[in-house]
Amino acid sequence: MDIMTIITNTLGELIAPTTAAYALAAIGLNIHFGMTGLMNMGQAGFMLLGAYGFAITQSMGANLFTSVCAAIVLAVIYALLLGIPTLKLGPDYLAMVTLAAAEIIRIIGRSTAMTKLTGGSAGISPQDFTTKFENLSPLPDDSTTFLFWTYSNNIANSWWLRIVAWVLVAIAAVLCWRWFRSPWGRVLKGIREDENAIRSLGKNVTVYKMQALIIGGIFGALGGIIFVLPRSVQPDSLGRAVTFYAWTILLLGGAATIFGPIIGSCLLWVLLTFVKELMRGAIPETVISSNQVESLGWVIVGVALMCLVIFRPQGLLGDRKELAFNV
Amino acid sequence: MSEKTSKSTSGAPVSVPAKGIQPGKPFHDLAKWATKAPEGEHLISTAFGDKVKEDLKFVHNEPGVHKPDPILVADNVTRRFGGMTAVNVKHFEIERHGITALIGPNGAGKTTFFNLMTGFDAPNTGAWRFDGKDLAHVHPEQVARMGMVRTFQLTKVMSRLTVLDNMLLGAPVQPGEGLFRALVPGLWKKQEKANVEKAEALLERFLLIKKKDDFAGSLSGGQRKLLEMARALMSDPQLVMLDEPMAGVNPALKQSLLDHILSLREEGTTVLFVEHDINMVRHIADWVTVMAEGKIVAEGQPKSVMNDPAVIDAYLGAHANIDLGDDSVMDLKESEEH
Numbered sequence: 001m002d003i004m005t006i007i008t009n010t011l012g013e014l015i016a017p018t019t020a021a022y023a024l025a026a027i028g029l030n031i032h033f034g035m036t037g038l039m040n041m042g043q044a045g046f047m048l049l050g051a052y053g054f055a056i057t058q059s060m061g062a063n064l065f066t067s068v069c070a071a072i073v074l075a076v077i078y079a080l081l082l083g084i085p086t087l088k089l090g091p092d093y094l095a096m097v098t099l100a101a102a103e104i105i106r107i108i109g110r111s112t113a114m115t116k117l118t119g120g121s122a123g124i125s126p127q128d129f130t131t132k133f134e135n136l137s138p139l140p141d142d143s144t145t146f147l148f149w150t151y152s153n154n155i156a157n158s159w160w161l162r163i164v165a166w167v168l169v170a171i172a173a174v175l176c177w178r179w180f181r182s183p184w185g186r187v188l189k190g191i192r193e194d195e196n197a198i199r200s201l202g203k204n205v206t207v208y209k210m211q212a213l214i215i216g217g218i219f220g221a222l223g224g225i226i227f228v229l230p231r232s233v234q235p236d237s238l239g240r241a242v243t244f245y246a247w248t249i250l251l252l253g254g255a256a257t258i259f260g261p262i263i264g265s266c267l268l269w270v271l272l273t274f275v276k277e278l279m280r281g282a283i284p285e286t287v288i289s290s291n292q293v294e295s296l297g298w299v300i301v302g303v304a305l306m307c308l309v310i311f312r313p314q315g316l317l318g319d320r321k322e323l324a325f326n327v
Numbered sequence: 328m329s330e331k332t333s334k335s336t337s338g339a340p341v342s343v344p345a346k347g348i349q350p351g352k353p354f355h356d357l358a359k360w361a362t363k364a365p366e367g368e369h370l371i372s373t374a375f376g377d378k379v380k381e382d383l384k385f386v387h388n389e390p391g392v393h394k395p396d397p398i399l400v401a402d403n404v405t406r407r408f409g410g411m412t413a414v415n416v417k418h419f420e421i422e423r424h425g426i427t428a429l430i431g432p433n434g435a436g437k438t439t440f441f442n443l444m445t446g447f448d449a450p451n452t453g454a455w456r457f458d459g460k461d462l463a464h465v466h467p468e469q470v471a472r473m474g475m476v477r478t479f480q481l482t483k484v485m486s487r488l489t490v491l492d493n494m495l496l497g498a499p500v501q502p503g504e505g506l507f508r509a510l511v512p513g514l515w516k517k518q519e520k521a522n523v524e525k526a527e528a529l530l531e532r533f534l535l536i537k538k539k540d541d542f543a544g545s546l547s548g549g550q551r552k553l554l555e556m557a558r559a560l561m562s563d564p565q566l567v568m569l570d571e572p573m574a575g576v577n578p579a580l581k582q583s584l585l586d587h588i589l590s591l592r593e594e595g596t597t598v599l600f601v602e603h604d605i606n607m608v609r610h611i612a613d614w615v616t617v618m619a620e621g622k623i624v625a626e627g628q629p630k631s632v633m634n635d636p637a638v639i640d641a642y643l644g645a646h647a648n649i650d651l652g653d654d655s656v657m658d659l660k661e662s663e664e665h
Contacts, residue, residue, distance in 0.1 A: 178509065178512075179509055179510070182503050182509035182510070182512070182515070183495070183501045183504045183509060183515060183519065184506055184509035186488070186492055186496060186504075187504050189488055189492075190485045190492075192487075193484075193485035193486055193487055193488060194483045194484075196447070196479070196483060197479070197483035197484070197485065198496065199447070199467045199468050199471070200445070200447075200471055200476065200477050200478075200483075200559075201471055201476070201496055201497050201559075201561075202468050202469075202471035202476075202562065203468055203496075203504070204466075205468070215506070
């Protein structure tokens with residue numbers, strides 16, 4: 001058992017692009033749920049749509065800016081389509097519709113009829129959509145070691161991607177911080193508490209909810225782009241599970257806090273990797289196979305999360321006082 | 328003469344467009360009326376209470392009667408839930424600057440009528456005008472922006488927001504409530520400061536100033552009622568509709584709530600409220616409207632309407648004038664029964 005490898009691998013997750021992608025998705029979800037009280041059970045749908053929007057336009061030869069815009073526009077249209085019929089109804093309708101719609105996008109994406117556009121279940125391979133992004137990097141073509149992390153500068157799972165991903169997370173966090181403390185955020189929180197009261201005070205609740213759904217969805221789409229850049233666009237890798245991880249991250253870090261989603265994302269992936277690596281190193285292959293380690297890792301993290309929810313229901317950063325009043 | 332006076336006093340709110348209500352700026356300048364009468368008119372009592380009393384003196388005590396200066400006029404409003412007709416109001420007017428009480432037994436349709444008037448529910452038929460503007464099919468948020476604000480029977484406060492934030496949500500003008508403007512504090516900080524000042528003044532008046540930074544969820548039931556009422560006043564509404572403002576409020580707080588309602592009238596706000604406490608209705612209302620089974624069965628001065636046989640039948644019962652809290656009365660009743 002090599003302790004150094006375990007620590008390196010574990011801490012690698014701390015700054016991994018995937019961690020940043022989940023942080024972005026959870027920030028979006030935080031705007032939906034933490035601020036506005038919208039039960040979005042299909043954040044993966046926004047992510048997948050963002051990923052497709054980016055990758056397909058890239059493979060068609062569009063420039064990077066256009067591709068990112070395409071991803072955002074798709075997320076906006078998707079949010080409008082989901083929101084118009086459901087936002088006037090109760091919160092449970094939005095949950096059902098988003099859950100189903102995310103699955104619809106995934107299934108359409110992997111259907112053979114769409115193979116030309118989306119690559120079907122095989123997806124879009126990285127060389128088709130990551131080249132322009134990698135070429136944009138100002139870093140020299142080499143690999144760099146920083147502390148105990150060694151990655152290539154520009155290619156695939158690179159430093160360049162890490163920098164862009166975390167800058168995006170930082171921008172999202174700053175925007176959230178501004179929004180949380182603005183009158184706009186106050187109206188959203190009011191809607192979370194009681195939308196009829198807000199209506200009686202002369203605010204157009206549906207418009208605010210739609211704004212929240214769109215903004216959160218855009219963060220989801222950006223998260224989706226970051227998620228696929230170090231790998232390929234695989235519809236099945238952005239399925240229901242991704243939505244539930246994003247929810248776990250949000251509740252772990254603390255809903256309605258600014259850093260909650262980021263801390264939650266870092267903690268979840270670091271913890272998961274640590275548990276898995278430890279078991280791989282400490283337990284011989286004959287007792288538990290590496291496949292079983294994969295599942296057992298989730299079981300252990302799941303139990304830890306249950307304990308957290310029981311003993312610290314507000315999440316790591318949440319305010320316990322806020323939970324004292326159940327609406 | 329009374330009509331002429333009322334027109335001129337009501338001139339101020341009419342000239343203010345509903346959207347342009349400025350926070351912190353009362354649209355009724357009482358002081359103006361207190362010192363001099365408009366040209367060619369006698370100086371009568373300036374208090375709105377007296378004026379309304381004067382105006383309503385000559386109004387007949389009958390259901391659906393016309394009033395000298397109505398702020399809200401409703402015609403043929405019906406609302407059916409399946410086979411049941413919850414509201415069926417032929418004609419109803421609310422006198423401007425007055426305190427109108429809406430009473431009636433449980434299930435009489437008072438709250439449904441409230442919901443219809445404020446756009447929270449859509450009627451099957453009917454039309455109603457607020458200050459001359461047609462209100463049918465208008466969304467609740469637009470109704471509120473026009474200057475007609477309501478409270479709820481089951482108090483609605485935003486539990487996980489502070490008391491002050493609850494108040495600030497009631498402010499009608501706040502550019503920072505736009506998605507993009509919110510990101511530039513320079514655009515809304517000044518207005519926010521003005522709103523905070525106004526909110527604190529109102530909280531002071533409603534004895535909630537010490538609670539301003541607490542979560543609204545930590546307030547008692549009575550304090551929540553106060554907060555809801557104070558919040559409704561943030562927009563300087565022309566008409567406040569209070570749905571059972573006294574339910575669940577202790578007697579001491581009740582008295583101060585009564586005073587608040589009376590002081591609202593003195594500031595030129597029209598008040599409509601639903602209440603079960605007959606003594607309170609008698610005490611502060613200028614006009615009482617009685618609903619039963621969705622219809623308006625009686626209207627009139629508080630003193631006379633309570634003696635209307637239709638009202639006694641529908642609502643008050645034979646012991647209307649007896650305080651049931653009084654033990655001696657109960658003993659008397661029992662001995663009568665034996």
